[in-house]
Amino acid sequence: MRVAILGGTGSFGRALAVRLAEVGEDEVVIGSRDAARARQAAEELGGDRVSGEANEDAVDGADLVVLAVKADGALDTARAVSPVLGDTPLLSVATAIVLEKGVGALPDPEARSLAERVQDVVAAPVAAGLHSIAAANLDEAPPEEDALICGDDPRAKELALELAAKLVAGRALDAGPLASARALEGLTAVIVNLNRRYKAHAGLRVTGINTRSTIS
Numbered sequence: 001m002r003v004a005i006l007g008g009t010g011s012f013g014r015a016l017a018v019r020l021a022e023v024g025e026d027e028v029v030i031g032s033r034d035a036a037r038a039r040q041a042a043e044e045l046g047g048d049r050v051s052g053e054a055n056e057d058a059v060d061g062a063d064l065v066v067l068a069v070k071a072d073g074a075l076d077t078a079r080a081v082s083p084v085l086g087d088t089p090l091l092s093v094a095t096a097i098v099l100e101k102g103v104g105a106l107p108d109p110e111a112r113s114l115a116e117r118v119q120d121v122v123a124a125p126v127a128a129g130l131h132s133i134a135a136a137n138l139d140e141a142p143p144e145e146d147a148l149i150c151g152d153d154p155r156a157k158e159l160a161l162e163l164a165a166k167l168v169a170g171r172a173l174d175a176g177p178l179a180s181a182r183a184l185e186g187l188t189a190v191i192v193n194l195n196r197r198y199k200a201h202a203g204l205r206v207t208g209i210n211t212r213s214t215i216s
Contacts, residue, residue, distance in 0.1 A: 003163065004023040004062035006031040006055050007069030007078055009041045011198065012093065015138035016167070021049045023166045029101075031058030033077075059084045063158045064091060067118065072094035075121055076112055082122045089156035091129045091149075092118050093180070095188040105192035105193035113181035125153030127160040130167070131188045132204040134195070138167060145203030150180035151175065170205060 003020060007013045008030030020028045022044035030045075030052040038052030041056035052058075059065050059081045065088055066091035069077045074094040092115040096108040108114065129149035139144040147164035149172060151157040157174065175184060187204070194202040 001063045001147070001159070001162075002027040002029065004029045004031050004058040006058065006065060006081065006177060007073075007094075008032065008052070008058075009037055010068060010070065010139045012042060012135040012138075013066075013068040014045065016066065017134040018045055019138045019142070019167055020163070022083070024049075025159045029053055029058040029062065031055040055081050056084045059088065059114045062088055064089050064163060065124075066090075066163075067092045067094055069094060071108075071114055072153050073117060078118045079121045082124070085122055085124045087124050089153065089159050090118070090122060090124050090126050091130075091156070091160045092126055092128045094118075095131050095185040096194065097185075097189045099192075104196065105189040107186040107189045111182075113179075113185050115181040116178055117183070119178065120170070125151070125156035126178060127151030127156040128178060128184060129160055129164060129175070131184045131189055133167065134191070134201050134203070137203060142167060142169040143203050144205075146206050147172045148175040148184055148204070148206075149173070150175040150178055150184060152178045154216050159188075173206060173209065 005013045028050045030038045033053035042050045044053035071094045096105040119126040125205045149160045161172045
């Protein structure tokens with residue numbers, strides 16, 4: 001599978017590229033608005049399975065595109081690659097949270113999730129997930145946590161779950177329709193607050209489910 005990671009020069013994107021390369025993902029392409037920056041990041045990560053291209057070139061020919069840019073650039077990036085993206089499934093991992101001094105991290109005040117708004121600007125099917133997984137946890141061994149994925153399109157969800165299962169030592173779990181991204185994205189604020197309060201790299205485990213991976 002060819003996976004394009006838009007925002008692959010950021011901390012989460014880089015950690016994701018390294019983890020996928022280490023588990024033997026067929027081809028990983030780091031995407032950036034700056035092609036030279038993407039190629040430099042790929043060289044720093046090493047390995048013959050990671051390359052770097054401008055966003056539009058990274059998307060071209062991909063089986064799954066991961067939108068891992070910062071929240072304030074997610075919609076613009078999605079619009080920019082939409083003509084090349086076509087009907088290639090897209091996994092949105094970006095989260096818009098508000099950091100308020102003296103209070104902490106707060107969920108996005110928007111009623112609809114960022115992933116749902118991304119779906120508004122692309123024709124491709126959008127899935128959402130990985131919001132509870134920190135880049136620092138991916139930098140080490142596969143974290144002992146579960147990965148939650150949601151989406152309306154079966155194929156997009158299937159590919160996202162397949163990718164998620166390669167990242168964690170726990171399970172890749174189907175968390176329902178794309179509207180569930182409102183809750184999943186809100187989890188990012190919860191995780192940030194836990195990490196700050198307890199000086200940790202918190203993750204998520206779901207109890208009471210015995211299935212290794214659930215795909216609907």
